[in-house]
Amino acid sequence: xxxxxxxxxxxxxxxxxxxxxxxxxxxxxxxxxxxxxxxxxxxxxxxxxxxxxxxxxxxxxxxxxxxxxxxxxxxxxxxxxxxxxxxxxxxxxxxxxxxxxxxxxxxxxxxxxxxxxxxxxxxxxxxxxxxxxxxxxxxxxxxxxxxxxxxxxxxxxxxxxxxxxxxxxxxxxxxxxxxxxxxxxxxxxxxxxxxxxxx
Numbered sequence: 472x473x474x475x476x477x478x479x480x481x482x483x484x485x486x487x488x489x490x491x492x493x494x495x496x497x498x499x500x501x502x503x504x505x506x507x508x509x510x511x512x513x514x515x516x517x518x519x520x521x522x523x524x525x526x527x528x529x530x531x532x533x534x535x536x537x538x539x540x541x542x543x544x545x546x547x548x549x550x551x552x553x554x555x556x557x558x559x560x561x562x563x564x565x566x567x568x569x570x571x572x573x574x575x576x577x578x579x580x581x582x583x584x585x586x587x588x589x590x591x592x593x594x595x596x597x598x599x600x601x602x603x604x605x606x607x608x609x610x611x612x613x614x615x616x617x618x619x620x621x622x623x624x625x626x627x628x629x630x631x632x633x634x635x636x637x638x639x640x641x642x643x644x645x646x647x648x649x650x651x652x653x654x655x656x657x658x659x660x661x662x663x664x665x666x667x668x669x670x
Contacts, residue, residue: 489569493527496667497566499591500659503578503638504601505630506616507608509647509655510575513601516656518573526667529565531558531574546627552583559587566591571667579635594666599659600641605630607648 490496500517502510511532518530533554537544541557544550555578565572578584588596608630609617620628627633638644643662645655 486567486569489567490669493569494669495526495569495571496669497569497595498571498663498667499562499566499587499596500571500573500599500663501562501578501584501587501596502573502575502599502601503584503641504647505603505605505608505635506577506628507611507613508601508603509652510577510601512652513599513645513647513655513659514573514575516652517659520656520660521571521573521667526571527569528571528573531561531572531576533576546625548580548627548633551627552580555580555583555587559583559590562587563590566595577629577635579629579633581636581638584638597643597663597666598638598641599643599645600638601645601647601655602637603647 486497500514502514504510511534514530514532518528521528536558537554540561541554544554544557555576558574558576562572562574578587584598588598590596612618616625616628617631619625620631629635643659645658647655650658
């Protein structure tokens with residue numbers, strides 16, 4: 472079927488009506504950083520905090536997504552770009568549904584993160600740079616990935632054989648090698664609190 476034959480369908484329930492029902496403002500909280508920087512742990516604890524405060528959330532994590540939706544995508548530069556493109560579209564759907572979606576992806580390329588930002592309204596995308604020196608991430612190496620990458624067993628590994636393009640102006644910049652987990656989570660929550668609450 473040609474793309475010219477695809478027509479967008481409009482439905483009666485709008486995002487504004489979902490926002491009124493859920494009593495919260497939707498948002499994408501996009502955590503980016505090297506493998507081992509603490510993205511998933513911070514995201515998990517942030518979601519728990521929001522859940523306990525009564526917010527409706529969903530967490531999208533890099534490894535989990537590659538077990539399902541994106542299991543057919545490789546780790547080439549093109550594959551990683553497609554991985555983030557799909558996640559961006561999924562996150563956009565969650566925002567349209569009125570949800571607060573938290574994502575934890577290395578997402579190494581600035582262009583890809585900017586593309587996701589462009590999918591939603593201004594202010595609905597919060598970039599969180601989970602900053603941690605490469606040497607600290609390698610020391611943690613809880614999955615043993617850096618060791619394999621150093622041996623050449625994992626090609627195109629971010630930080631070793633493939634670049635990580637640091638965010639230049641993230642909304643939030645946490646240093647997970649210096650701040651505690653609780654401090655990182657609280658810094659993010661303090662920033663988003665006014666953006667997600669309906670007063």
